[in-house]
Amino acid sequence: MTETAGSGTDVRVLLGAGPEDKTCILITDGGSGPLSRHADAVETIRLDHAAHTLARARSLPPFASVTDLRRYVHHLADHLEEVLLVARSRGRRLRL
Numbered sequence: 126m127t128e129t130a131g132s133g134t135d136v137r138v139l140l141g142a143g144p145e146d147k148t149c150i151l152i153t154d155g156g157s158g159p160l161s162r163h164a165d166a167v168e169t170i171r172l173d174h175a176a177h178t179l180a181r182a183r184s185l186p187p188f189a190s191v192t193d194l195r196r197y198v199h200h201l202a203d204h205l206e207e208v209l210l211v212a213r214s215r216g217r218r219l220r221l
Contacts, residue, residue, distance in 0.1 A: 137164045137214060168211045175204035 137151045137160075149167075153160040182197040 135161075137161075138210070139164055139167050164214075168214065171204075171207040171211060175208050178204050 135153050137153055139149045139151065151160050151164050153164060178197070178200045182201055185193060185197065
């Protein structure tokens with residue numbers, strides 16, 4: 126998620142980007158500085174993880190166990206939360 130902090134800066138919230146997978150808040154220059162590039166890299170990793178989990182869930186056999194189904198539903202829910210956070214962040218930066 127991104128909020129404008131004033132005069133060309135953005136406050137970016139990255140889910141699980143800090144130590145011990147805690148939420149990280151970055152105040153960036155609103156452009157292509159090192160913090161912005163780091164936030165972009167974290168977002169890309171999160172989106173890649175979501176795509177990988179989705180592909181694996183789609184390849185589950187037709188008679189997958191309840192345990193496997195629960196595990197993938199849990200992973201898909203986690204990744205959906207992260208993808209929505211990235212989408213909101215990018216939407217705010219585009220000023221939509």
